[in-house]
Amino acid sequence: MQSFNLDQSGSALLTAVDRIAADTIQKHARDNDVEARFPRENIEALRAAGLLGLISAREVGGHGQGLRAAAAVCERIARECPSTAMVMKMHYCGSAVIEAHGDPDLRRAIAAGKHLTTLAFSEFGSRSHFWVPVSTATPAPNDTILLNANKQLITSAGECDLYIWSSKPAAAEGLSSLWWVPSRAPGLTLGDRYQGLGLRANASAPIGAVDVEIPAANRLGADGKGFDLMMGVVLPWFSVQNHAVSTGMMEGVLRRTVAHVTGQGYDYSGAKIAEFPQVRGNVARMRTKIDMSRALLIDAIDAIERGRDDAQLRVLQSKVTGAETSLEVHDLAMRVCGGAAYRKDIAVERFFRDSRAASVMAPVSDALWDFIGKAECGMPLFA
Numbered sequence: 001m002q003s004f005n006l007d008q009s010g011s012a013l014l015t016a017v018d019r020i021a022a023d024t025i026q027k028h029a030r031d032n033d034v035e036a037r038f039p040r041e042n043i044e045a046l047r048a049a050g051l052l053g054l055i056s057a058r059e060v061g062g063h064g065q066g067l068r069a070a071a072a073v074c075e076r077i078a079r080e081c082p083s084t085a086m087v088m089k090m091h092y093c094g095s096a097v098i099e100a101h102g103d104p105d106l107r108r109a110i111a112a113g114k115h116l117t118t119l120a121f122s123e124f125g126s127r128s129h130f131w132v133p134v135s136t137a138t139p140a141p142n143d144t145i146l147l148n149a150n151k152q153l154i155t156s157a158g159e160c161d162l163y164i165w166s167s168k169p170a171a172a173e174g175l176s177s178l179w180w181v182p183s184r185a186p187g188l189t190l191g192d193r194y195q196g197l198g199l200r201a202n203a204s205a206p207i208g209a210v211d212v213e214i215p216a217a218n219r220l221g222a223d224g225k226g227f228d229l230m231m232g233v234v235l236p237w238f239s240v241q242n243h244a245v246s247t248g249m250m251e252g253v254l255r256r257t258v259a260h261v262t263g264q265g266y267d268y269s270g271a272k273i274a275e276f277p278q279v280r281g282n283v284a285r286m287r288t289k290i291d292m293s294r295a296l297l298i299d300a301i302d303a304i305e306r307g308r309d310d311a312q313l314r315v316l317q318s319k320v321t322g323a324e325t326s327l328e329v330h331d332l333a334m335r336v337c338g339g340a341a342y343r344k345d346i347a348v349e350r351f352f353r354d355s356r357a358a359s360v361m362a363p364v365s366d367a368l369w370d371f372i373g374k375a376e377c378g379m380p381l382f383a
C-alpha cells in the first residue's frame with residue numbers, strides 16, 4: 001500500500017492517531033451512528049494528543065504539519081468512524097484559513113487545541129454553490145458587523161467552538177467575504193439535527209443567524225475576496241482531505257468484508273464464502289479500485305506541495321475520484337457480504353451509508369466533472 005511518507009514528527013503523530021483509532025474511535029463508532037451522537041470522546045482523545053494543532057505553524061505552538069499529514073490522519077480515522085474523520089477534516093479546513101489570515105492570538109489558540117472549527121459555507125439560498133452566498137454582513141457602529149444567514153447542513157454545528165463563515169461582502173465588490181464567528185455568539189440558532197442517512201455522528205444541522213454582532217476585525221482576508229480564499233486555500237484542503245476520508249472508508253469496508261468472507265461459510269460443506277472465485281474477484285476489484293484512488297490522492301498532494309502545473313487539475317480530480325470510487329467499492333462490499341451486509345453487526349451497512357455523502361458534499365461530483373471537462377476544453381470554470 002502506498003504510504004503518505006510523513007516526516008519523523010508526522011509519523012509519530014500518526015502512530016498516536018492509530019492508537020486512539022484502535023482504542024477509542026473504533027469502540028464508539030457503532031453507538032454514535034445509531035444514536036446520531038457527536039463523537040465527543042473521540043475528539044477529546046485527539047485533542048489531548050495535540051491533534052487539533054496538527055497543521056498550526058510551530059511559531060504559534062502547533063506541530064507545523066501540512067496537508068499530507070492531515071490527509072493521513074483523516075484517512076486513518078475514517079477506517080473506523082467516517083463521521084469523526086469528517087469532523088477533523090472540517091477542523092483542518094478551518095484551521096488552514098485561520099493559519100493563512102487569522103491573527104496570532106487566534107492561531108495560538110487553535111495550535112493549543114482550545115478551538116474546534118468547521119466551515120459554515122452552505123446556505124439554503126445557494127445550496128451546493130457555496131461560492132455565491134446569499135447571506136449578508138452589514139457594517140454597524142463601533143467597527144462591528146451584523147451577520148444574517150440561513151446555513152444548511154453544517155458539520156459540528158453547535159459542537160465546535162468557532163465557524164469559518166461566508167457571506168456577501170460587507171462593502172466591497174466581489175462574491176463573498178469570510179469571517180470567524182464564535183459558535184456561542186448571541187443571535188445564532190441551531191436547527192434540528194438531521195436524522196441523516198450516513199455520517200450520522202457529525203452533528204450536521206442548519207444554523208440561523210439574526211443580527212449576529214461580531215468585530216469587523218474577525219474578517220479573514222480582504223472584504224470581497226472570499227472567493228479567492230475559497231478557491232486558493234479551502235478547496236485544496238477540502239478536496240484532498242475528502243479524498244483521504246473516502247480512501248479510509250474504503251479501507252475500512254474492505255477490511256470488514258475480507259473478515260466476513262474468510263470467517264463465515266457453509267456448515268454443510270465447511271467451505272468459506274471466499275472460496276467462490278466471484279467473491280474473490282470482487283474483493284480484488286475493491287483492492288484495485290482503492291489502490292488506484294490512493295495513487296491519485298498521493299499524486300494530488302505531491303502536485304500541490306511542489307506547485308506542479310497540474311496541481312489545479314489534481315485538486316478538482318481528488319474529491320470526485322475518492323467519492324465516486326468509494327460508491328463503487330461500497331456497492332461491491334454490499335454484494336459480497338450478502339444478507340449479512342444488511343445487518344448492523346459487521347458494520348458494512350454503516351460504511352455504505354456513510355459513503356453516500358461525499359458525492360453530494362459541495363463541490364458536488366457532477367459540478368466537479370463539469371469543471372474538469374471545462375478545464376480540459378480550455379473553458380473558464382465559473383463562467
Ligand SMILES: Cc1cc2nc3c(=O)[nH]c(=O)nc-3n(C[C@H](O)[C@H](O)[C@H](O)COP(=O)(O)OP(=O)(O)OC[C@H]3O[C@@H](n4cnc5c(N)ncnc54)[C@H](O)[C@@H]3O)c2cc1C
Nearest residue numbers: 119120121122127128153154155199360361362364366367
Ligand atoms: C453529511 C454532510 C455534511 C455537510 N457538512 C457541511 C459543512 O460542514 N459545511 C458546509 O458548508 N456544508 C456542509 N454540507 C453541505 C454540502 O456541502 C452541500 O452544500 C449540500 O450537500 C448540497 O446539497 P443540496 O441539496 O443543496 O445540493 P444542490 O445544489 O441542490 O444539488 C443537487 C444536485 O444537483 C446537481 N448539481 C448542482 N450543482 C451543479 C453544477 N454546478 N453542475 C452540475 N450539477 C449540479 C448535482 O447532481 C447535485 O447533486 C454537508 C452535507 C452533508 C451531506
